[in-house]
Amino acid sequence: MAKLSNRFWFQLHGWFSLPVWIIFCFVCLTGTIAVVSHELTWLTNPDSRANNPQQLIEKSSAELVDIVQQAHPTASISTVVTFEPYLVNAVIFTDSDKPFAIAYVNQYTGEIQAINEGMTFINFMRGLHSWLLFPWESNYSIGYYIVCAMAIAMLGALVTGLVIYKNFWRAFTQPKLRLNQGKKTLLSDLHRLAGVWSLWFLLLMSLTGLWYLVQAILWHNDVDLEAHAPLVSAQQLPINSVDIPVADISLSEALVIAKNKFPDFKGTYIMLPEHTRDTYKLYGKGDFTFYDEHSYGVIINPWTGVIESTRQPDDMTPLQTLSHIADPLHYGNIGGLWTKAIWFLFGVLLTGMSITGFLMWGSRTVKAAKSVDSELEPKSKEIK
Template sequence: MRAPALKAILLQLHSVAGLVLAAVLVLVAVTGAVMSFEDEIRGALDAGRVQLVSDAAPRMLPDALIAKRQAGGDPVASITMPRVATSAIEVRFARKPDHTRPAPLYLDPYTGDSLGHPAADAFFVTVRKLHRWLLLPGDGNGYGRIVTGVAALGLLTMLLTGLVLRWPHRPGSIKVWLKPHWQLRGRGLHRSLHAVIGTWVLLVYLIMTLTGLWWSFDWYKAAATWLLARSPVTTQRTHRPAVPAPPSAEVSLDRVWAAFVTERGDRFAAARLTLPSGRDSTVRVRAWLTDARDGVHDDFRIDGRTGQILSADLYVDKTIGEKLLARLLDIHRGSIFGWPGQLVFMLAAAAMPLFGVTGVLLYLSRRRHKRMQLAARGTAGQRRCRG
């Protein structure tokens, strides 16, 4: 196939994908930009509530805290215990029968009294649902994540076809790749902005797309796990067989917390204890190793009846591929590169509306140009017939 014909096909594919998916991509990108510094915004807004004055009294233990909270009627799903005694404790609640979930709650670690809900929680929850599932029914189990996944695949297609379409005659010239032609007007300026800014953000969009597909398609997640991770049997440190618990023994988070602290000491920033569901007595404990609450964490499975540590999945034991999977969200939003990375990713996401606008303008100008060409050919044909 000749190069002009191939480029015509790629241009058609690029244009159709852009027109069909433009609205979804702009919505996903803008909401992603809003969430880029979510942790920092929340931390600043909540600083006055989550940082407490030291108290001579000991902190309440998880069971007492949960009992006090569940007296209000909402069952607790997890409790996050910070290592620092002057930081507030966070509880998250289970879903209600209507599939809604009450907002998380901060607790005073010495009295168990409520310190209020996280600031802007409802706002960011809505933005996150819009980003991942477009607020469509079913949330993560609905078809919204399939729509965003298809949009991500469409963006990947546009990135690759766009790179081929804009490949310059002098590919070694940095100026050609990165400098817009500001002296142009109309269609020429739109094309220059569309192509040059696309070059600036190409790598960022590739990273966003390839990581974002993890949350859209199970087959993609399975393939990435197969490629980058070892078998779960080899990634977890197994401990001694669990000590049989008395028939009357109940799940105790105090017992789990004591076992965890004995195992870890002070080598953690915060730990989330997730209550077991059904008849299972295994409590999952996620221990963050830094205050960032990022992918650098260890996971434990502890028997809530005996306090026996059943397994430990430690970050230090992970391979490079497994560490990449553990920090996929940090890669997706650029925080793995620190705040400069977050800023670059936020600006790149915020630039998506520009692609939508310039892309539509280019498409309309091409259609108008073709109509003018056809009209000119028709007029020329009529003149020849008359002649």
């Protein structure tokens, strides 16, 4: 009975892992690369580096907007994105000859180091990992569901693997790696060791992946986790103006208002008003370690300077909290380069586990097929 039970769990473990092996391995590999996509960009693209040899003070987002506006007087600037300190800031704009462009501005020197009118490597890798670059239609992407469903396969493989591997905790204190007992034994030892040492990582990826699946279902059904930014009342707009009115509150003043509201606020995603009734949307991070870089938000009326709404971790609902802690836990950017390096290492292990698991399954399948053939061969001779 115990033998039958072990066989059942092994087959179930295989079914959780193998039918989706190619997709699972691809998602693990692209996710591992996505974790260090910023660092790879820094290594391969000199224009992305925020060099600061003279130790200059970092310029504000408002100053960067002014720099781009002077270089492109007819441009309509919509967004300023801040990355790691060693990467330049991105100022997104449109112009008469540029339907969509990103100006990479050194936040220390103020130099526009490059203009990009296509997809960046960072966005490409994140999109490839998150939704396989499938198109988004009606608030959902089939690719997003496929990737999120891998969390179910990962969790199933984790549970069944623990059932199969008796006394798995011994691998922490007595790791076993037999190098001289054949390919099959070596693959099995590598697979088990990587699995045991990656238990926390597997569980973390499974749980965050399941949350992404829930989030996708909510999006698909038009359930908003956070309220949309309010529009400015029409009564607050200036009247009897021949030209398009200019907002009374500048971006620099809006940033000061946000800083007064949240002293630890550091803007990472700044959106300028797109029309007269739109608002400044200032998103950033604060002093909460496990929250993402958009966990703080200040929506400011550009005509009056009034704060229309705010966002901060203390006021979040449970679902909003999950939404803002999932990415840092999934991509490992909670502690900078050190945690990214750890996530990258275990991402490599997880990718390797999917490969060794497939090789083990292939070896057993070939052996079983040969065994069946050898049993059938004598019977075929008897029939003749």
